Amino acid sequence: MADSPEAIKKSIRTYLLVMGALFVGTVVTYLVATLPALDFGGHGFDAADCVIGLLIATVKATLVAAIFMHLNHEKKSIYWIFFGSFIFVAALGGLLALAYVSPIHDKFFPQGKPAHYGDKE
Amino acid sequence: MEIPYVVTPRKDTGLINSKIAIWLFLASEVMLFGGFFSAYVFLRVDADYPWPERALPVIPGLVNTFVLIASSVTVVFAWASLKLRKWRHFQAYMLFTLLCAATFMVLKGIEYNVKFHHQALRMADGAIIEGHLGYELKEGADKHHPKEEDYKTDHKGHKIEENRIYVEATSVTFNTVRFHKDWVEEIIAEAKEHNSKVSLAADLKAVTKPGGKEETLFPAGTELSVEVLNKIADHHLESRENNSNLRTDDLRAAWKAAKKENPGKRGWEIADKVAVDSSHFADQLMTEVPSVSFKVDPPAKLEFLPRDVKEGPTQSRLRDETVIDGKLLESPMVFHYVDALDFRYLAQKAMEPGRNLDPMKEIEKSWLINHNAEIKAAWEWHKGEIAKLEAELKKESREPTFTERYRIEWKDFVAKAEGKTREDRDKVVLAKEQILGPDYDAREEIHAFPSHVEIPREEVAFASKFAPAWNTYYAIYFTMTGLHGLHVIGGALVLAYYLFFGKKMYLSNPEWLANRVEIGGLFWHFVDLVWIFLFPLLYLM
Numbered sequence: 001m002a003d004s005p006e007a008i009k010k011s012i013r014t015y016l017l018v019m020g021a022l023f024v025g026t027v028v029t030y031l032v033a034t035l036p037a038l039d040f041g042g043h044g045f046d047a048a049d050c051v052i053g054l055l056i057a058t059v060k061a062t063l064v065a066a067i068f069m070h071l072n073h074e075k076k077s078i079y080w081i082f083f084g085s086f087i088f089v090a091a092l093g094g095l096l097a098l099a100y101v102s103p104i105h106d107k108f109f110p111q112g113k114p115a116h117y118g119d120k121e
Numbered sequence: 122m123e124i125p126y127v128v129t130p131r132k133d134t135g136l137i138n139s140k141i142a143i144w145l146f147l148a149s150e151v152m153l154f155g156g157f158f159s160a161y162v163f164l165r166v167d168a169d170y171p172w173p174e175r176a177l178p179v180i181p182g183l184v185n186t187f188v189l190i191a192s193s194v195t196v197v198f199a200w201a202s203l204k205l206r207k208w209r210h211f212q213a214y215m216l217f218t219l220l221c222a223a224t225f226m227v228l229k230g231i232e233y234n235v236k237f238h239h240q241a242l243r244m245a246d247g248a249i250i251e252g253h254l255g256y257e258l259k260e261g262a263d264k265h266h267p268k269e270e271d272y273k274t275d276h277k278g279h280k281i282e283e284n285r286i287y288v289e290a291t292s293v294t295f296n297t298v299r300f301h302k303d304w305v306e307e308i309i310a311e312a313k314e315h316n317s318k319v320s321l322a323a324d325l326k327a328v329t330k331p332g333g334k335e336e337t338l339f340p341a342g343t344e345l346s347v348e349v350l351n352k353i354a355d356h357h358l359e360s361r362e363n364n365s366n367l368r369t370d371d372l373r374a375a376w377k378a379a380k381k382e383n384p385g386k387r388g389w390e391i392a393d394k395v396a397v398d399s400s401h402f403a404d405q406l407m408t409e410v411p412s413v414s415f416k417v418d419p420p421a422k423l424e425f426l427p428r429d430v431k432e433g434p435t436q437s438r439l440r441d442e443t444v445i446d447g448k449l450l451e452s453p454m455v456f457h458y459v460d461a462l463d464f465r466y467l468a469q470k471a472m473e474p475g476r477n478l479d480p481m482k483e484i485e486k487s488w489l490i491n492h493n494a495e496i497k498a499a500w501e502w503h504k505g506e507i508a509k510l511e512a513e514l515k516k517e518s519r520e521p522t523f524t525e526r527y528r529i530e531w532k533d534f535v536a537k538a539e540g541k542t543r544e545d546r547d548k549v550v551l552a553k554e555q556i557l558g559p560d561y562d563a564r565e566e567i568h569a570f571p572s573h574v575e576i577p578r579e580e581v582a583f584a585s586k587f588a589p590a591w592n593t594y595y596a597i598y599f600t601m602t603g604l605h606g607l608h609v610i611g612g613a614l615v616l617a618y619y620l621f622f623g624k625k626m627y628l629s630n631p632e633w634l635a636n637r638v639e640i641g642g643l644f645w646h647f648v649d650l651v652w653i654f655l656f657p658l659l660y661l662m
Binding site for chain 2: 005008009011012015016018019022023026029030033034042043044045049050053054056057060061064065068069075077078081082084085086088089092093096
């Protein structure tokens with residue numbers, strides 16, 4: 001771990017670099033979303049903008065976690081604790097997504113449109 | 122008491138205890154926010170209305186992102202300063218971190234405040250109108266440039282937002298156990314203001330003792346007051362208890378008799394032979410008074426907030442089940458300024474499979490365009506500008522977005538008033554408007570916004586401020602940013618404790634304090650990390 005005074009002094013430079021990278025990432029996200037010249041995909045917001053925005057956010061988050069939170073040189077047990085929770089998040093998302101692939105088959109449900117379309121007409 | 126392993130690592134884990142603890146906590150936080158992020162995804166995927174993409178002012182969000190990143194860096198520097206035993210540096214970095222937290226919360230507060238004062242309304246035809254409601258004016262006041270003394274006030278002296286339901290009440294019927302005291306007092310005060318008397322329509326007669334005779338509880342003409350209602354309520358509850366006890370006792374006796382007559386039979390076999398016979402205790406019954414009517418003489422104009430009343434042409438009902446008889450009067454919602462027109466929902470409904478209507482034609486049939494000349498003019502201007510945009514984008518084989526086609530924003534109104542094109546609309550924005558929203562006073566001089574737009578009550582399908590109730594986007598926006606804001610406050614409190622109460626520990630055991638700051642810092646970085654995803658998801662997508 002970067003605990004000795006010398007190592008800490010050295011890592012100050014890294015922290016500043018990461019800060020710069022985070023600022024640049026934020027500005028790029030903003031410009032991609034607002035500048036017509038940097039409009040990827042079709043015109044306006046679309047899947048390409050979504051992917052680019054979330055990719056940049058993920059890179060930024062990784063930098064914060066790896067450098068500021070020192071996850072780049074942490075004990076294995078911390079990795080298990082922290083990244084283990086992501087399994088549960090993925091499971092939650094997955095279970096919700098199941099609602100789309102397997103609609104509820106209930107013989108008392110009105111046939112035709114799925115019930116969740118809630119059309120009044 | 123000495124806390125073990127806060128400075129030296131445990132041999133088996135190789136870590137200090139507090140570090141394991143904070144990472145376990147952060148893991149639980151990942152699952153908490155993960156739940157909300159998946160809620161966001163599913164709300165968005167399944168939304169039956171056009172999701173408000175890029176609807177929030179980006180600049181405050183952008184500034185807040187910078188602020189949180191900067192504070193993340195300074196919290197690391199604060200920790201490093203402690204490791205290098207530089208107390209003064211630690212203080213400076215920590216103070217900067219706290220200032221960042223304060224800046225973040227102030228900006229968030231401004232953003233929330235703007236939302237809570239911004240009115241939205243969905244019309245019966247699906248068109249959406251946004252802006253600010255006006256306040257009721259006295260007779261003869263200038264509608265467009267009212268002065269402070271021109272406003273009407275209610276009996277409490279407050280200005281009256283032009284969003285009330287008015288009923289010319291002839292009688293008011295209260296539910297004696299459910300009536301809401303404040304509303305009763307309000308009705309009394311309003312009637313008094315109209316020189317109207319609210320009094321019992323007929324003698325309220327009741328049997329007040331078991332076995333007693335009917336007597337007059339309150340004579341006709343008794344004036345409405347909370348005390349009178351409370352006394353009636355007390356009597357009603359007493360009677361109800363007495364009567365239900367009589368019924369229960371009679372039923373118990375009936376069961377006993379039936380079991381005696383049919384020995385060995387099961388309960389369900391003899392159930393049809395068991396019934397309450399009220400003739401056994403008719404003379405012991407007291408009169409229940411579940412509701413009581415008061416007449417309003419002469420009929421008085423009563424006003425209600427739309428959220429408190431379900432209005433009807435001849436009878437309205439409050440949330441506390443008070444029934445107001447009387448004609449519904451004109452109760453329009455009046456926009457003092459309109460700062461956006463949104464036809465996206467109307468267009469989406471028109472294009473639904475099975476309807477396949479031309480959205481432009483449907484928009485032109487809408488109530489707003491046909492009843493307000495300023496709005497019609499804005500729509501005509503907008504159509505011309507979109508045609509230009511369409512031609513421009515066609516060169517790159519692109520087309521205008523749904524939002525561009527069907528939404529007119531305040532910037533468009535300003536560009537139109539300043540004689541500019543839609544292309545220049547981002548240049549009309551003043552610097553402070555990036556954060557505080559449109560400057561209505563500056564725009565009033567050029568009559569940029571359609572003003573004093575009256576919407577009849579029957580055209581209102583749903584109205585709300587830009588609060589969680591408006592749609593699922595604002596619901597999840599306030600939930601997620603609110604929860605995140607609470608984390609910012611909590612984290613800042615912990616860091617402030619280290620800064621202001623850490624000196625003693627620094628002098629006795631600096632390594633321990635450094636470890637504490639590292640743990641608090643880990644939480645702070647996590648707060649930053651969540652914002653890194655919230656900013657693009659809520660502000661840019």
